[in-house]
Amino acid sequence: GYARLDTDRLTRTGDPEVVYGAGKTPDQVVDLLRHLHTAHPDRAALATRLDATALDRVRAAFPDARLDEVAGTATLGPPPTPVGLVCVLAAGTSDARVAREAVRTVEAYGAGVRTITDVGVAGVHRLLAAKEEFDDADCLIVVAGMEGALPSVVGGLTGVPLVAVPTSVGYGASFGGLAALLGMLNSCAPGVVVCNIDNGFGAGVFAARVARR
Amino acid sequence: GYARLDTDRLTRTGDPEVVYGAGKTPDQVVDLLRHLHTAHPDRAALATRLDATALDRVRAAFPDARLDEVAGTATLGPPPTPVGLVCVLAAGTSDARVAREAVRTVEAYGAGVRTITDVGVAGVHRLLAAKEEFDDADCLIVVAGMEGALPSVVGGLTGVPLVAVPTSVGYGASFGGLAALLGMLNSCAPGVVVCNIDNGFGAGVFAARVARR
Amino acid sequence: GYARLDTDRLTRTGDPEVVYGAGKTPDQVVDLLRHLHTAHPDRAALATRLDATALDRVRAAFPDARLDEVAGTATLGPPPTPVGLVCVLAAGTSDARVAREAVRTVEAYGAGVRTITDVGVAGVHRLLAAKEEFDDADCLIVVAGMEGALPSVVGGLTGVPLVAVPTSVGYGASFGGLAALLGMLNSCAPGVVVCNIDNGFGAGVFAARVARR
Amino acid sequence: GYARLDTDRLTRTGDPEVVYGAGKTPDQVVDLLRHLHTAHPDRAALATRLDATALDRVRAAFPDARLDEVAGTATLGPPPTPVGLVCVLAAGTSDARVAREAVRTVEAYGAGVRTITDVGVAGVHRLLAAKEEFDDADCLIVVAGMEGALPSVVGGLTGVPLVAVPTSVGYGASFGGLAALLGMLNSCAPGVVVCNIDNGFGAGVFAARVARR
Amino acid sequence: GYARLDTDRLTRTGDPEVVYGAGKTPDQVVDLLRHLHTAHPDRAALATRLDATALDRVRAAFPDARLDEVAGTATLGPPPTPVGLVCVLAAGTSDARVAREAVRTVEAYGAGVRTITDVGVAGVHRLLAAKEEFDDADCLIVVAGMEGALPSVVGGLTGVPLVAVPTSVGYGASFGGLAALLGMLNSCAPGVVVCNIDNGFGAGVFAARVARR
Amino acid sequence: GYARLDTDRLTRTGDPEVVYGAGKTPDQVVDLLRHLHTAHPDRAALATRLDATALDRVRAAFPDARLDEVAGTATLGPPPTPVGLVCVLAAGTSDARVAREAVRTVEAYGAGVRTITDVGVAGVHRLLAAKEEFDDADCLIVVAGMEGALPSVVGGLTGVPLVAVPTSVGYGASFGGLAALLGMLNSCAPGVVVCNIDNGFGAGVFAARVARR
Amino acid sequence: GYARLDTDRLTRTGDPEVVYGAGKTPDQVVDLLRHLHTAHPDRAALATRLDATALDRVRAAFPDARLDEVAGTATLGPPPTPVGLVCVLAAGTSDARVAREAVRTVEAYGAGVRTITDVGVAGVHRLLAAKEEFDDADCLIVVAGMEGALPSVVGGLTGVPLVAVPTSVGYGASFGGLAALLGMLNSCAPGVVVCNIDNGFGAGVFAARVARR
């Protein structure tokens, strides 16, 4: 086999292994998803970073799988009953894929989720108007590309734990998301923590764990 | 005055403003600390990044202040009753200053804290032996310099939410902590989130907020 | 001599040459300032980036010079009658030196100037409250370090031309102001333009020219 | 929908939102353009970064739209009466796309515009000969790739406010426009301000605002 | 000819020249392989970095060649009798191509080889369980992408000389393998040495030379 | 205590822990050296990166310690009987500190060592003349700063396993040793492996392990 | 037209303008070549960076043009009588395109040229054997990718002025030619000067000017 699944991970960490689809063939994705589903039939198995072909193959193999074409994800098996609430905020429409990957991950990891989009800092009144919608969450995921300023503004409005996700949206001196990443790491709002560029999955895992406590 | 303190922050976010001592004169630190203490007499005021001179001046001005010379911090006023538990793990002895800044911040932000040091990955048995000590925490802070590998190993052993702090410990191709920062951002353990290089304060704020929930 | 002053610059560009004090001895600064003052006695001569020693020497040599110790500048000769208004906004107290360098430059280049400090984005209400103070200016200079998010928020609140100045305030992944610089270059607010890190002088020249029109 | 247009932007900043075509489907572009045109029928709606397919779709949907295939832009609705004059200078023929994006943006934002091309610094007499053509403008936009030296030379010839736009034209150690960007940020001509690499749009917005005053 | 083969290399260094397939046409690869095989008929000739087309052409030209489609290599002529043992460890399934390039190189350079895959540090028990399998080798090759932490953990478990190979597996702030490369160069385990990103070939040559002694 | 020594390392890896002096007080160095010496009285204890003050303190505390002022090292206790031979080559005189750190480490780790200095590639005949002196070694350590070309030339002359150590010698575009590091990682000589910038210690550990086999 | 040719360049600098084909359509290339040829019918017109399509179009338009498919160049009109001698050395076979671009440029700029290929430093005897072939030249062009060490070795063997050209040949930490570029800039051989990555044209212009003197 091309992979030794870490099926013991559920015991050690409370969450099962997932399928990371990048660089894998559709057949490998289907195979691994089946494997995970068999190992943990009562816990949703998640696959991320699936392109159109992989999504089609998964659909054909598992008619019950729930696919999200914006997120590029597939989920197989019963989702956990959601505990707590994660709120995902996204700065612009181009950040949708990353934001949705976070949403699907939060669900698969057992927390509830609410989404607020298009609240970029260049129109800060939209954000202020939404404060009530995110102030009662257990954890926030704030997704932004370009200069990545959204977490700083949100972080000054609320004390909810905040995970920032820089995206590769931008061009020129955005250097593939580096500008947003550095911006978030240097946020003047205390208590902002950061994930890798475009890593909606990592933010989702983390936030769900916080929310489930 | 040289600064307009954001004294409304407590209302908005649940935590008061703190004094960031870098680039400030000892007089300014004392002044700001007094200002914060007066504004919120029932909540500990914290000052970070204090050098020896600033610590001396604070000691003289506020005999009741609690100073930590390793961390370079001063705390004035009653600490909040700790809620929940944060565990701070540090890879090496050179990471002590950053780890201690995290510890003092967690305390000032109202959570309990436990410290485990010298559990670098080159002697992984020491870390495995300590699993029980960190597995029941509400949030982990994992501090490491050089290649910054510790969060990946810890993150594979537990499902506790994990905040990684890269330090500037190292030389040559560590590029002032860049190697550790990039390593942590690319951690293969799901759910690792990251702070700025040497930012024990930010990690402490975040972790305390998670633990207090 | 160690320098050929470009005394023809006033004719070509409408503004005289200035003395850039970095890397020059106090004697050279005094000498060049006298030279400029003699060449254009009716237009204020400006020297920037002066340390304490250079300021002392200038004070001794020209009792009439106006010194700004925060900015590190000296101005000799009658200031032009101000035309138009530039507003300088600064995110934090540590950005004061750069902001003040901009202020002194605007004055020497013939525009009026107003300053608003400590309006960092982590307390965005302070900024919203100040909108009236900057909305009637002819040009804005927005100074910020760390993640450099302030220009994006200001740029979404007003249509006044906005020049952003990143500062080297920060540590770790701020990389000497790089994070703020990249953030500003990637601002999602349309029409933000950017100067070199810590370059309050350049921003002041530009903004004064816009305001004077 | 995939986007919440910031239709309030006109009120706040005096200029309406535009459509940024990169990463959007042709259908989305048409949709957003219609939306903007409906919201502000008396003010030209602009779409940028359109490839050939998107331009075709816009042409089919809006026979009255004005398309610029070099710039990759579409404009729908009556252009504002031009106020003031912006002059766009470009160093080489390869910089045409960026220069033309600036031109179309200036027009849509309500200023007059004049273009001077192929005045690279390796043939500086061409530039000197053109001084009269740019010396009476209200704002200059100077577009250059490779080493990005043109703004320094122009900035030494005139006191007109000057916005520099680095382009990604070049190879090897140009690193996608980084060399030109750094060169412009370090310009020895006082008062040069800079936009993101290839950002003709941002320069156009800024310059039009200056010219309209 | 397009190349002067360094056929004297065997005399100087004990190992013959090999064919580096990247940037060469399939015809050139076949030609050079024949040339090497003719020059040293009793020592296996190796070609690396072959894509599917090149592999097909080699298969057609030399029915006796041994091809490895995962590694992208071809070997022609009798392999040397293996002396000593190299153990190749790989962190994840995506690192397979690089690991297999190392394996085929070790064989062609005359050492025995054993492979252990999918022992990433996020499941460190798998690695501990494998200690016996690698502790008796003469040299280790440790292949990992993302944060590249595996060599530090392995290097703390054994005194066998250890060559680390970073791979370009990852995204965002992995910057094409830079994160793993820096991590390995800064390893806190003493005695870790490093090859270029994805350079299984170089690690294989080195390790085989150590093992053969 | 400020440190938990990994005294079990000798059992796991065959070599004891060492004292890394950077960032430690002279007292800490003395203390740790005593600790190591007590734990393994029959195996030399090594301390590296000692400045003049630390060397003096060690001399006073342990009259039997062997100090190397060029290397900045101290060794306490009986050296192991050397097995095998490591040859250290250095390009220039400025590389001496790093080369000597490697030499002292090789000795403390139990291999014999021979040094060849000032064989930079700009005078390649000196290197060719020395081939006999390094061709019979079990492992080579090649130290060079600036462009770091020496390993490529040596690696083309011999099949002895070769560890390259870039140094921070140089200025400007050497970027603290980055140029040499990148050069060595991209060596066209097959089988060159690389250590961190200025890491003579790591190269010494590795080479001694190869030589002892 | 899309370009204003700098036809006065011949008068100012002694050499005519050339056509840089990158980013131009085949039609533009043909057009510009005709334009140059008409302006200076007695001096060869050169076009560089032509892909297969552009070469075909040039061949069709100008049957007398001399095409070089390895170099990607076309030359139209009588070559100048060669004065002096340039010698082009290339490290590996993959550097051929850049080396040949240099050769064709030297010819068009009026110097004689000799080529020596495949003299990489990993087989330094090949280079030593060729010393006579390059020691009588007026200027050397030394082309190398990967670690770019060749100029340092050549520069130590001869006092002929030496222009180094880094190429983008390599992978991983070669970062598109950056490793070779930095290596050459830091050459320990005195008097090595450097061109942009892959810039055979620039090296050719420079070397021909030296040789013609």
Added chain:
Amino acid sequence: GYARLDTDRLTRTGDPEVVYGAGKTPDQVVDLLRHLHTAHPDRAALATRLDATALDRVRAAFPDARLDEVAGTATLGPPPTPVGLVCVLAAGTSDARVAREAVRTVEAYGAGVRTITDVGVAGVHRLLAAKEEFDDADCLIVVAGMEGALPSVVGGLTGVPLVAVPTSVGYGASFGGLAALLGMLNSCAPGVVVCNIDNGFGAGVFAARVARR
């Protein structure tokens, strides 16, 4: 001895070894200078990068040595009869040290030299006025910091071979001379070649060799 002088260099390259003073003690400088002078009493021995202490020691040891305190150089023994002419142009007064290092090197390597300073591109008329002074030279050395634009403008005015030297003059995004270096490498003027940042010595060696032919 701490160094093996390459005294055979004169035979191989036509020029003797020099003393590079950085990182050497004054005693070592004196010692090496004596050694070189003894080896080649009829050819000037040069030492560069000398600080005030080293210059004093050299003055005391060799009353006949010619010292240049701006350049930080010492020359001992009869200078060669100058052949040909090198012209050194410097953009600003802060570039003086580097320009003077080039001047002293040219003299020691046997060519005549002329200097033109303060001809930065922000006052391009000064440069145009000086064209006659540099147009008859055999080689130009053009020294500039900040954006490093001067070589592009000079290179468009003349066909004399041109060596560009970036300096570390600047701040912020000049990144220690990187901006100037990249600018010069990407010069749009054909035939500009480049040295390391601040490397007046290297430029001087190269230019003298060209001029002497």
